[in-house]
Amino acid sequence: MQYSKSFYQIKSSQTIFNYVKDEIEQIGYYSLPFQDTTKIKEYAKKVSKKHIAIVGIGGSTLGTFAIYQFLKRTSEFDKKLHFFETTDPTDIKQRLKKLDLEDTLFLIISKSGTTIETISIFKYLSSLIKMSNENCTIISENDSKLTAFANKHKMTTFDIPKNVGGRFSVFSTVGLVPLAILGVDIDNLLKGAKEVHNSFFEQKEYYDIIMEKARFMVENKNRFNINVVFSYSASLEGFNKWYIQLWGESLGKININGTKQALTPIGLIGPVDQHSFLQLIAEGKRDKTVTFIKVADFQDETKIPANTLEGFDDLDYVDNLTFAKLIDEQANATIKSLKELGDIPHDVITINRVDEFNIAKLMYNYQLLTSVVGKFVQINTYNQPGVESGKKILKAKLKDKG
């Protein structure tokens, strides 16, 4: 008897776990929490420029931006990060206005070393100020054209390992170098990632959390094809964008049977989006799962004072509450309202406090979840073949004109 098939069954969690363990050597991000950070910290200590301009796009910036935005409101950083990501000329102009070019370190970040947006902006910036080792550092694969350029000009370089994809690179030099310059404790950051790593691979708490969540999402992917992350802090908007790239670009794939897979990520911010997207979740078609992210401790005691305004008796119950308490109760009320509806699958992640250790736990948890879901749906989680065609069309069109 011969047999072939174009469908697949969802494998057991133990089988999936073995698949993931089998790729540890091959896929670089798994071992990033255990790297030696000495060189990065020594380099970072020597940076005296006040402005750090990061030139990069996608995986080269999203993770760093997520952590920077999460920490910056409650930290006293004496340096500022600026992100040059887009070819939109009005955006480049506006960001340049906020820089003192003479007091700026340029970090040019591109894994391939030939990212069109990054090199175009680098070309332009090089016409505004002379780039040298004094003000320019390169982060790229060690045999890229960008690294070759850096070597020729004796610029400092940091290597992006070949087996670490852009959207899995936040704990590599891509994220660690700018964050270390900023003053973030990158060892504590990696410690957070390490804790989740160990818990997962020792089949403890994070193994259960990740496996159960992945399995539910995969088993119900045709019914709930949209995965909403509803983050109750403005500081998590960068995290949401990072999640969207990680989830969308990793899981939007054709699987081994030629079937188009997709779990579609959406990022919301509470309570703002209670006044926007929430209505759609509550009364719209049941095609969404919702993950709430809360911050347990904002380390902020700002209170809503009593007696400053008269005539709002109906709202007196907010008097003397801290804003931290209010936003937490707003999250709880929204969660409860979905629970009462009964048919919207949701879960709640609570971040203990606003620091690098806790955001790293959250991010590493999501990276592992993405890898596990990828194994369940039998795709290559780490490539992105669907974006190549547009690049080729662009190149052909522009070359044609030249």
Add this chain to the structure above:
Amino acid sequence: MQYSKSFYQIKSSQTIFNYVKDEIEQIGYYSLPFQDTTKIKEYAKKVSKKHIAIVGIGGSTLGTFAIYQFLKRTSEFDKKLHFFETTDPTDIKQRLKKLDLEDTLFLIISKSGTTIETISIFKYLSSLIKMSNENCTIISENDSKLTAFANKHKMTTFDIPKNVGGRFSVFSTVGLVPLAILGVDIDNLLKGAKEVHNSFFEQKEYYDIIMEKARFMVENKNRFNINVVFSYSASLEGFNKWYIQLWGESLGKININGTKQALTPIGLIGPVDQHSFLQLIAEGKRDKTVTFIKVADFQDETKIPANTLEGFDDLDYVDNLTFAKLIDEQANATIKSLKELGDIPHDVITINRVDEFNIAKLMYNYQLLTSVVGKFVQINTYNQPGVESGKKILKAKLKDKG
């Protein structure tokens, strides 16, 4: 014979058009383009404060933010808008740092006058600086508690018409007052809305565009339940957020037959999200329509210089291009790559240039589209009953504690 049914058929475009015409008197936003702006302009001329702090959330801020962000990169505004939307204490603290309280006008915007986020923040700000007609203006319904408070303290007030919902209020006092203070030509803004209004109701160009698009989306709503707006300018990120509220909160409803309806909005920014979400569109499940938004003329001639960096021969084709041309060709290449895939429905909107007239056309077009889709799926486009339950739970919980 008796007959009843729990399903509906999609009505003819002419019938839907008649339904829309029938609600013109009832639903306030249709007539906003024709209002008299004299009082607003006279008031705005007298504002001398440099910082304008807008306290509001959802429909009270999203439209203003969208227009402000679209225009600010290319305009020379001598005032700055600040948006206090969220109860996140770290966000409030950060925004306060950017203000000079003595040189700030506070615009408190709440349609109901009892929005919990807005009043809580207003209470807090009132403990930091004395609020009076000198530094505080109220925009609310004319019989709200907020307006009563303003009248008692002899503060200037502007009325939000009762029949204009928050997400349809950008062309009411909600948007016009802050934008006029900023220096935006609000008559030219309304002229853009008027042009689309007239074209639609005279069944000319915009009638065809809107009717065909709405019909396609409704006929295919179960297959393509996600509607992506892919905007090729960083300046359109605010527009995307406004669109998400308009679309999600208007159309995520239970219809007259008790069926949960939903078209789920997603906002992307190009070229940044070519490095994120595009893979999912290209190779993921075919559950998305995509609307590209391009800017024809960025009024910016910044070029990518040749010969500033050597060793990047493969990318020489960008030399001497303007960034404006590059981003336009990136959009074209992405559009072409989807077209070649053949099974992803998409359309392209080109904005002529970055000014208030053209953003108003885009926004009014989307408001009409939303109304038409709402009629097709037989829902109430203008309410939001699904968010009430969370509010009640919050109130009960907090009152309980007091």
